[in-house]
Amino acid sequence: MTETPGYAAVVPELRSILPRDTFTYAVGAEHAETAVPGARVRVPFGEREVIGHVLERVADCDVDSPRAILEVLDEPPPLLPHLVELARWVAARYRAPLGEVVKAMLPAGVRAARPRGRKRGPRTTSRGALAAAEAGAPEVPHPLTPAQEAAVAPLLRAIAERRHHRLLLHGVTGSGKTEVYLVAIAAALAAGRRAVVLVPEISLTPQTIRRFAARFPGRVALIHSALTEAERAAEWRRIRAGEADVVVGSRSAVFAPLSNLGVIVVDEEDATAYKQDRVPRYHAVDVALELGRLCAVPVVLGSATPRVESFYRAHTGDLELVSLPERIGGRSLPPVEVVDLREELHAGNRSPLSLELARALTACHAEGGQSILFLNRRGTATVVICRDCGEVLTCPNCSISMVLHAGRRSCDCHYCGATAAIPSHCPSCRSAAIRGLGMGTERLEAEVREHFPRLRLLRMDRDTVQQRDAYFDIYERFRRGEADCLIGTQMVAKGWDLAGVRLVGIVNADTALHFPDYRSGEVTFSLLTQVAGRAGRGDEPARVILQTYSPEHYAVRHATGHDYLGFAREEIRFRKALRFPPYSRLCVCTFSHADDAVARSRVEGALENLSGRLDPGSGIDVLGPSPAFLHRLRGEYRWQLTVRGTDLAAALPHLPAERGWSIDVDPAP
Structure with missing residues (x-):
């Protein structure tokens, strides 16, 4: 269809446009064919020129003398038509500036003011793993079990019929969910279509990459945070040019420029990493479901521990539930033995390892097996305290204690990055009785080295993976058997399928259990189940061995039995009683200011304004004002409102949009 001169609705790449996102510009004859929806353009805005994106061509203009588009920057347009519609949906659902949504869809290297020639950045370890897999013999599909055949059947039908379908694949750890994904993707490719696979960042191991690359050599592109801007832009251009048919990546891969999409896979759909913590605060799982609807393709959400919301949607008919209840090869799930840490203390054991876990670690090493010790806290000590006056060393910018890191001889804030030297005397009473309390992975490593000097140790946490590709290097060293024991945080909980692991020790199962969040039980159950699933993958x-102070808690109790259904039913009852999701949706509105009184006053004013605009029968509650859990962050005090209702549409237009406000729809833990 030939375009004619007229007008275009353009969204500039500016953050503070709400409540108006788009502006109308004249389209001259020279741009009539190229200023199409999705095009990146240069336009005048006030007294400056900015980059914008064409959303649609319009017949009429809302101003008398519209200014004209100055230049169309790219051919073909970087945003495909379905991504333009997806951007509108994301902006509306999460009350995000449309310009910010569009920016999130395009890598910074693609959004450069002038188009650049195609460049390839230096090879990362992840790209190296991809190249190595592609260089080898293609992987032959594994024979499917009857359960896998039943799981993949509805996907194959939807792919063949080119229709949208939503599937929740609940499979225990090691049950072969990935093979179901691969078969569905192969069917889409055979039909001349393409696929996107979302995985949490921590699950994007070389093993995961190899699995897809070996099955589809030369057809896989990677998108994840370890790529440089140049590498990310190069991968994006490969995808846009049709040189890759399978996109494997973390959260932002949901915006990959894939035309002719055939299937969408979301692995480990319960991962909190799928929620973006900066504007636009989208949830990639829900965005993937909407993308599937727009493109009329099936979407499969897979996990050993699905979100409670997904489980509920499956039982209301919004998702089709299929199960893989057994591990491949008839291997059994490893038994989970519970150690009550209260009894260890009563017996006089002050070590982070119970007597049973210490014995098991010794036996595992003697038998030639590998072990994983899981502790979801990093550092040496979580609190630095004066034993005389009780003074706790706190961050000067945040209302949180500093964490002791003995290795780098500092006390650090894990929120704002502030750092200080380890004090020799109490800043309050000048006593020298300064002690570190609590346990992190750094201290655990030191304790294990002291008591098990023959163990070859590796540690994986945010502190040990600062350097480029360190995560992949540690993974490969452990996979090759260069270490006997791996100590790690949640980074080791998913994506590790290693036959040599015969022991998993959960050093403290309670780190997230009593957090003031209604999802703390779900987060704990998921994490414990997933990390326990790293064991028993071999013959x-x-x-x-799970150590806890709360063995009676339902999340711990069900995790020890690998009992997802039992946990989900109990959690659903709790959510229903308190009207928490999935029985409602939440929106947290937070105002930040250097003055605590000002922050509280602004939130009180927003409450009054919002309450006055909501109809009494809207079914929407506004809770607060209340101080945020982390009341002071990066030098600013934070107060918040929580909006709750089955449908937030009536409230979203009336939420505050001024500077200082943060709006988080469907917040994650």
């Missing part, structure tokens, strides 16, 4: 028997 040798394996053990999981």
Whole structure:
């Protein structure tokens, strides 16, 4: 269809446009064919020129003398038509500036003011893993079990019929969910279509990459945070040019410029990493479902521990539930043995390792097995305290204690990055009785080295993976058997399928259990179940030893039995009683200011304004004002309102949009 001169609705790449996102510009004859929806353009805005994106061509203009588009920057347009519609949906659902949504869809290297020639950045370890897999013999599909055949059947039908379908694949750890994904993707490719696979960042291991690259050599592109801007832009251009048919990536890969999409896979759909913590605060799982609807393709959400919301949607008919209840090869799930840490204390054991876990670690090493010790806290000590006056060393910018890191001889804030030297005397009473309390992975490593000097140790946490590709290097060293024991945080909980792991020790199962969040039980259950699932992947028997102060808690109790259904039913009852999701949706509105009184006053004013605009029968509650859990962050005090209702549409237009406000729809833990 030939375009004629007229007008175009353009969204500039500016953050503070709400409540108006788009502006109308004249389209001259020279741009009539290229200023199409999705095009990146240069336009005048006030007294400056900015980059914008064409959303649609319009017949009429809302101003008398519209200014004209100055230049169309790219051919073909960087945003495909379905991504333009997806951007509108994301902006409306999450009450985000449309310009910010569009920016999130395009890598910074693509959004450069002038188009650049195609460049390839230096090879990362992840790209190296991809190249190595592609250089080898293509992987032959594994024979499917009857359960896998039943799981993939509805996907194959939807792909063949080119229709949207939503599937929740609940499979225990090691049950072969990835093979179901691969078969569905192969069917889409055979039909001349393409696929996107979302995985949490921590699951994007070389093993995961190899699995897809070996099955589809030369057809896989990677998108994840370890790529440089140049590498990310190069991968984006490969995808846009049709040189890659399977996109494997973390959260932002949901915006990959894939035309002729055939299937969407979201692995580990319960991962909190799918929620973006900066504007636009989208949830990639829900965005993937909407993308599937727009493109009329099936979407499969897979996990051993699905979100409670997804489980509920499956039982209301919004998702089709299929299950893989057993591990491949008839391997059993490892038994989980519970150690009550209260009893260890009563017995006089002050070590982070119970007597049973210490014995198991020794036995595992003697038998030639590998072990994983899981502790979801990093550092040496979580609190630095004066034993005389009780003074706790706190961050000067945040209302949180500093964490002791003995390795770098500092006390650090894990929120704002502030750092200080380890004090020799109490800043309050000048006593020298300064002690570090609590346990992190750094201290755990030191304790294990002291008591098990023959163990070859590796540690994986945010502190040890600062350097480029460090995560992949540690993974490969452990996979090759260069270490006997791996100590790690949640980075080791997913994506690790290693036959040599015969022991998993959960050093403290309670780190997230009593956090003031209604999802703390779900987060704990998921994390414990997933990390326990790293054991028993080989032919040798394996053990999981779980240490806890709360063995009676339902999340811990069900995790020890690998009992997702039991946990989900109990959690659903709790959510229903308190009207938490999935029985409502939430929106947290936070105002930040250097003055605590000002912050509280602004939130009180917003409450009054919002309450006056909501109809009494809207079914929407506004809770607050209340101080945020982390009341002071980066030098600013934070107060918040929580909006709750089955449908937030009536409230979203009336939420505050001024500077200082943060709006988080469907917040994640």
